[in-house]
Amino acid sequence: MSTYLAYHFTIKPLKPATEILIAELGYAGFESFVETETGFTAYIQEVDFTPSIFEDIFILQSDEFKISYTSEKIAQVNWNAEWERSFDPIVVAEKCTVRAPFHKKPTTLYDIIIEPKMSFGTGHHETTHMMLQLMMEQEFDDKDVLDMGCGTGVLAIMASKMDAANIDAIDIDTWCYENTIENIDRNKCENIKAYLGDASMLNNQTYDRVIANINRNILLADLPKYTSVLKKDGLLFLSGFYKDDIPEIKQKCELLGLEFLKNVEKNEWVGCLFVNKT
Numbered sequence: 001m002s003t004y005l006a007y008h009f010t011i012k013p014l015k016p017a018t019e020i021l022i023a024e025l026g027y028a029g030f031e032s033f034v035e036t037e038t039g040f041t042a043y044i045q046e047v048d049f050t051p052s053i054f055e056d057i058f059i060l061q062s063d064e065f066k067i068s069y070t071s072e073k074i075a076q077v078n079w080n081a082e083w084e085r086s087f088d089p090i091v092v093a094e095k096c097t098v099r100a101p102f103h104k105k106p107t108t109l110y111d112i113i114i115e116p117k118m119s120f121g122t123g124h125h126e127t128t129h130m131m132l133q134l135m136m137e138q139e140f141d142d143k144d145v146l147d148m149g150c151g152t153g154v155l156a157i158m159a160s161k162m163d164a165a166n167i168d169a170i171d172i173d174t175w176c177y178e179n180t181i182e183n184i185d186r187n188k189c190e191n192i193k194a195y196l197g198d199a200s201m202l203n204n205q206t207y208d209r210v211i212a213n214i215n216r217n218i219l220l221a222d223l224p225k226y227t228s229v230l231k232k233d234g235l236l237f238l239s240g241f242y243k244d245d246i247p248e249i250k251q252k253c254e255l256l257g258l259e260f261l262k263n264v265e266k267n268e269w270v271g272c273l274f275v276n277k278t
Contacts (some may be wrong), residue, residue, distance in 0.1 A: 003046045004074045009067060015242055015268075017065040021216040024057045031175060037152050039067075046073065056205070092132045098154060101186065105182040109163050111135075113186050127213050127239040130264045130271030131155055131271030138273075140164045143208035146229065148199065148222070149240075153192070155211050156239055160189035164209070167192040170201060186261075199225040208234045216241035220252055220255075227256040230276045239271040244271060 011017050022033050026162055032043045054060055088097035097106035101113055140162035147156040150169035159167050173175050177196040184192045199222040210226050230236055241264055249261050257278030264271045
């Protein structure tokens, strides 16, 4: 078992600094994040940490936000044991249950088994919950699907269980990529292919459904790529940002020929649905 360092960040104001800092720390090597009322806690393996790691974190140098942190060493944590103690199954719209392997099989229409280890996507976070909700309102039968920033693979697995044809799941994080592969096998979803990478991998493929649950800045940067591979009348599912970010997201989408259909909200987080009219 690895020794981890926990960094407890206090942030004022919380938005949008929290999501920006999480994104930057993720690229720097931090593996997991737990949001709190005043900020979040970030975890990194002690062997991967260097004192200079924060020098390249742009937002920490910004005068727009007040960010402070404390740290502590967490010795020899059995993450699987911690996970089992803390994770309860969730039910979305009374149709979909997201559970761990040790939970009892549910009676809902969709049963997704996830063991996330250190990556995102249990369904507990508002964004994952809303994406599952939006997906269940649409048809996926025989559709080709892209899940960008797949995390645990939970949304790709949901698409498979909704009878999608072929599904590509992509994440830039090695841990997420490997976790997705494990969860694909755990749910016996043979029509999902997982890839390690980012939006630069998208070239000649085309999809009927594109799902992206990523932070706002990456979404805004990669929206042209998502649109380029989305078929006419195809649907784009977006989350990972706050209600206040909707105008900027909508404006960028409309410039790309995407028409806004609806959004759902949960604790200031939002999920949005667009259709490609180009």
